[in-house]
Every structure is written in structure tokens, then in C-alpha cells.
């Protein structure tokens with residue numbers, strides 16, 4: 001690391017109607033460092049990076065790049081100054097290929113663009129930085145992790161010297177995360193700058209050189225990673241000390257009964273390959289069954305199949321003995337299945353609609369008796385949920401897309417948890433949430449189980465599964481390869497099984 005200041009943001013203020021997202025924020029980043037930006041949901045991290053990338057304009061304050069004051073009026077200006085961003089929510093065109101997405105928006109891109117040359121260049125970058133992805137694949141065929149690599153390739157292709165990654169690991173498996181960290185270290189070793197936004201303290205400790213903490217839109221301070229600890233960072237972030245406890249169950253599961261029964265399921269993935277093979281499992285009322293596994297082993301498809309979003313090729317799904325129609329989300333909802341999908345903004349919510357409309361989206365039938373939307377009832381319910389789930393939003397009518405990433409997720413969780421389901425399918429429910437919000441969501445999950453809901457918890461976070469589940473199933477290559485009672489679970493053993501190694 002050299003002592004050259006690459007980025008200097010001073011006294012940045014950014015207000016939105018009803019919120020001060022950035023309140024005199026200062027940030028100083030050296031060339032050749034991975035600089036972590038840490039803060040609770042809604043602390044102002046994305047806003048600050050959006051200012052740096054020219055997406056928003058600050059109300060007050062200055063930005064200097066390489067010692068020179070800059071004024072960005074668009075992301076293009078920022079890009080010309082060498083700044084590229086990988087957003088929390090991807091901005092790829094799903095019907096286009098990887099290579100097409102990489103060049104999309106390039107000033108000299110045209111219909112006559114040399115596709116082959118682009119693919120070659122993409123391949124080179126992908127090799128050099130360890131970002132494995134097929135340049136000719138279409139975006140919709142890729143996993144979330146692969147799509148992220150496309151986003152990174154896109155900014156590298158444009159020659160960015162300063163890369164901002166907004167919660168990049170939220171969508172990655174532990175192995176992919178390790179790979180990404182290697183990529184980031186290669187980038188900074190070339191003198192580039194990486195701004196790494198994350199909630200995961202371990203990761204911040206593992207990959208960054210320095211950390212700047214934001215709280216409530218203000219800078220709390222900047223520390224050297226080597227001189228701090230996860231405990232210190234957590235208390236800087238929330239302004240009090242945080243303890244991670246195992247949530248205590250009030251009511252044990254009713255193992256005599258079965259609420260969700262899945263038998264001999266088979267299904268394809270988006271590319272038409274077998275994603276789930278002869279999966280059978282059952283969940284009792286009040287039971288939390290954890291599905292552990294490295295992402296991409298059929299978990300997403302399993303969740304989609306059970307919630308009626310993906311057809312099955314064989315097998316059956318029943319809730320309280322009644323069968324759920326294959327590929328019919330309405331049928332799944334009617335039978336009492338709630339679902340927190342992996343991809344919240346696209347499958348879970350209507351981003352352009354208000355918070356309250358999103359709450360009402362699923363129960364509009366019950367709410368719209370006589371076909372009149374009962375606005376007041378919706379508003380009251382919404383106000384209650386906003387409070388109960390501590391959703392930071394200027395109001396009930398604010399469009400969901402204007403909320404911070406973590407708060408978008410809380411909207412979805414609140415809606416699904418409050419639908420009084422019999423079965424709750426939760427895919428990585430705490431991903432992207434800050435420590436405080438993680439505690440809330442875990443408590444809500446346990447409360448749901450305590451009240452008799454059968455919970456299927458799908459997570460790549462083994463610690464989360466170990467701390468919440470009553471029973472653990474391990475998925476590998478589309479099959480359930482192991483089953484253990486949580487009380488008897490051996491962490492190392494499960495880890496091996498997740499990697500396909502069975503004793």
C-alpha cells in the first residue's frame with residue numbers, strides 16, 4: 001500500500017424526502033487498499049457510493065479523486081474518472097449474453113461490434129482475475145454468483161481503477177467468497193482501490209486493510225483492520241455491544257404430526273438440467289428443518305418447487321395432507337405456504353410499488369372484499385408491520401425501490417411472516433441484514449415455529465442453521481445426502497457432507 005490518497009470525500013450531505021441519508025460524511029481511501037464500509041441497514045453506505053459513482057449528486061460536500069476535485073453528473077463521468085460500481089441489485093439484461101452485457105452502454109458499442117473480440121477480452125479478464133464465467137451464456141441461465149462476476153467483469157472491462165462492491169458476498173457461497181477475496185487482493189496489488197461494503201464482520205476482518213464505520217448517516221470513524229476486532233466493529237456499528245445468543249425455543253415441535261410432506265420430488269433448473277432428484281422430506285408443525293448446502297446444489301429450485309413457482313417433473317407436495325399443484329404459486333399460497341425467495345427484488349416484491357401495496361400484494365383477495373381495496377385497513381396493517389420489523393422508510397407510501405437493501409428485505413420478511421402460514425420456506429432470510437436485524441429475523445422465525453408453523457430454513461450459513469434448526473438436512477447435487485438432529489450435529493462432519501464427502 002502506498003500513501004497516495006486515491007479518494008477523498010469531505011463533508012458529504014445527501015437528503016431525501018424525510019431522511020438525511022448522509023450527514024457530513026468523511027471518507028479517505030488510499031491507493032492499493034481494500035477499504036471496508038460498514039454500517040447498519042440504512043446507515044447510508046449505498047447512498048455514499050452512489051454519490052461517488054455519479055448516480056446521485058451530493059447536496060453539500062466535495063469529492064476528490066487523486067487529489068483533484070471532481071464533479072460528476074452521471075455514472076459515465078465517474079467511469080471516465082475510473083470509478084466503477086457493482087450494485088447490491090444487479091443491473092444486467094437477462095436475455096443478453098455475458099459478453100453483450102459487458103459491453104452494453106459502452107460509448108463505441110454498436111451493432112457492428114466484433115463479438116469475437118469482446119468474448120476474447122472477457123475471457124482474458126476472467127482468467128486473470130479468477131472470475132469464471134462463460135462469455136456466451138445468457139444471464140438468465142446464470143446463478144446469482146455468476147451474475148455478480150459479470151458485473152465485476154463489466155467494470156474491469158471499462159478499465160475502472162476504483163471499484164465499489166456493494167455487499168458482494170451477500171449472494172455468494174463461502175467458497176465463492178474466498179475466490180472473490182483473492183480477486184480483490186489481485187486488484188489492489190495492481191494499485192487499484194476496492195471499496196467493500198458488507199455487514200459481515202468476519203469478512204471485513206479477512207479482506208480489508210482499513211474500515212470506515214457509518215451510523216445513522218454519519219461517520220463514526222476509520223480504523224486499521226489489523227488493530228481492531230469483530231466485537232469492536234460491531235459496537236462501533238450499532239453504538240452498543242452486541243451479543244450473539246442461541247434463540248431459545250418456547251414450544252417444542254409436534255413431531256407426531258407432519259405439516260409439509262414432500263415425496264420423491266424431481267425438477268429441472270432454468271437450463272433444463274436436473275436440479276432436484278428424488279427429494280423426500282417432511283416438516284412437523286413447530287419444527288425448524290434446516291437445509292444446509294453450498295448454493296447451487298438445488299436449494300433454490302427446491303424452495304421454488306415447494307412454493308409453486310417451478311413445476312415438478314415427478315413426486316408430490318402436500319400441506320396437511322392436501323396436495324399442492326405443480327408450478328402453481330396460487331395453489332401453494334392457498335394451502336398456506338409462505339416463501340421468502342433468494343432474489344427478493346425480482347421475485348418477491350414489486351419494486352416500483354409502495355411499501356403498503358407490497359404488504360397487500362398477497363392478501364389482496366381477502367383485503368378487497370366487494371372489490372373495494374380497503375385503503376385504511378392496508379395502511380394500518382402496514383404501519384404496524386413497519387414498526388414491528390423496524391423497517392426504515394420515510395413512510396408507508398414510499399416505493400420499495402427507494403429503501404436501503406436491508407430494509408427491502410425486511411418488507412418481504414414482514415409480509416411473509418405475517419401471512420399466518422402453515423409452512424414457511426425461508427431462503428437465506430438474514431442475508432444482507434445487519435447484526436441487529438439478523439437478531440430480529442431469527443427471533444421472528446423462532447416465534448413462527450413456536451406458534452406451530454413448520455419452517456424450512458435454507459441457508460448457506462451453517463452457523464445460522466446450527467443455531468436455529470431442530471433437524472438438519474444436507475443437500476448436495478440435487479439430493480438430500482445426510483440428515484441429523486441439530487442436538488447431535490457435528491459441524492465439521494456437516495461441512496464435509498456439504499462438499500460431497502460422505503463417510
Ligand SMILES: Nc1ncnc2c1ncn2[C@@H]1O[C@H](COP(=O)(O)OP(=O)(O)OP(=O)(O)O)[C@@H](O)[C@H]1O
Pocket residue numbers: 016017019020021039040041042043044045046047048392393394402403404405406407432
Ligand atoms: N433514492 C432514494 N430516495 C429516498 N430515500 C432514499 C433513497 N436512497 C436511499 N434512501 C434512504 O436513505 C437512507 C440510507 O440508505 P442507504 O441505501 O444508503 O443505506 P445502506 O447503508 O446502504 O443500507 P443497507 O445495508 O440496508 O443496504 C435510508 O433511510 C433509505 O431509505
Ligand SMILES: [Mg+2]
Pocket residue numbers: 045046047088166404405406
Ligand atoms: Mg445498501
